[in-house]
Amino acid sequence: LVLYASQTGNAMDAAERVGREAERGGCPAVDVLSMDSFDPSCLPGERSVVFVVSTTGQGDPPDSMKGFWRYLLKKDLGARWLEGLRFAVFGLGDSGYQKYNLPAKKIDRRLLQLGAEIIIEIGLGDDQHPSGYEGALDPWLLSLWESLNKANPSLLPRITDIINPNLNYLGDSKIEVIYYSCNDAPPDSVVSDSKKLIERARLMSPALKFHSDGEPQYMLKMVTNQRLTKEDYEKDVRHFELEDPSSAISYQVGDALEILPSQNPSAVNAFIERCNLDPDSYITIRAKGGDEVSNGSLLNGSMGRIKLSTFVALTMDVASGSPRRYFFEIMSHFATAEHEKERLQYFASPEGRDDLYQYNQKESRTVLEVSYVLTGDFLYVFLAIQKISVCKLYHLYDNRPLSLEFFSWLNSEIWFCATFRYWRIFPRCTCLLNGWCN
Incomplete structure (x- = not known):
């Protein structure tokens, strides 16, 4: 079992990598879940x-992580509550901060106080490292697999596939993408209303349930x-x-307003057209063969x-967000130009991590x-979607709400x-970034 607590998607990305490597090593059952999708009372029933x-x-x-952590702090949990559980912890942080x-x-x-047994010492990923948190994650994972294999060789029967990965191998597809052109789209292909779309976007956040169920929207x-x-x-x-015609907003002093951000439509359309697809077409994505998809994914059966x-x-x-390392690994399987394939494989390898x-x-x-740097038909980006869960391929859309202090005359007004602000990271950077704050 791999449990993660992520705010912007980095921890989720690292956790998904742990899960992928465990599957590659032949682990019979691997679950990767956000902490808010796991019942902490079930923790004693887990082995590793x-x-x-x-x-x-x-x-x-x-x-x-907040709800999970509150449960672990309950006073009635004894010193032997997690006896029999083996665990390992990897943290992501920035040593530039005091509470690293x-x-x-x-x-x-x-976990140690509750009786659990440590597999290996805690790993600490540091954004200040020349390779970011992966500078610590790579060696930590090797130690983890070696320790698990030493304790129980049957757990990872193909551990050599982890230590010496074959970048030419791609696992089985877990999802199926059905593409409809504008002419072929069925008459009932109607986009959900705005509120339903926002609810769906919230479910794609790394923190799925941090708000209480009764939070007003x-x-x-x-x-x-x-x-x-x-x-x-x-x-x-x-x-x-802003105006609320229903006058249903209620708040107290100190409350903040959260606004869900959106992306620039021209950038979205440019990306889709770079994939040689039509932005106005429709798709259906569903799990293949009745397989269940992780609760951390946007998919639940068919969407x-x-x-x-x-x-x-x-x-x-x-x-705005940079693609993950896994993006380059997946792209290497679909690149048609040999020099691009080699470059993408290099970026995905431990040797190319710093570069x-x-x-x-x-x-x-x-x-x-990146899509414009790669030559040839970028359609293989979209083809890659069919091989893995979509939200694991790209930088998960960081749809954290923007928290704002606000003033209101009436309950109906905000x-x-x-x-x-608009800026470039470097003068030669082709992408003009933008952001806003109150």
């Missing part, structure tokens, strides 16, 4: 668990969008007014027909940028100010 925990804020745990990897260190100590109408600074001023500061541009906008960060981190994350290259 790997925890992957990120850090947010000033040493705070991710939202998806604190959530991972806390859960490591607490509102569809608000924007009635004012006024620029407060001069047109020639470098900062674009705006005053917004029904959805417009391709809507699907990409809600699930793939194509124009990939410099080329990709450090320079903040986006999926869209006022706030925000600053919009």
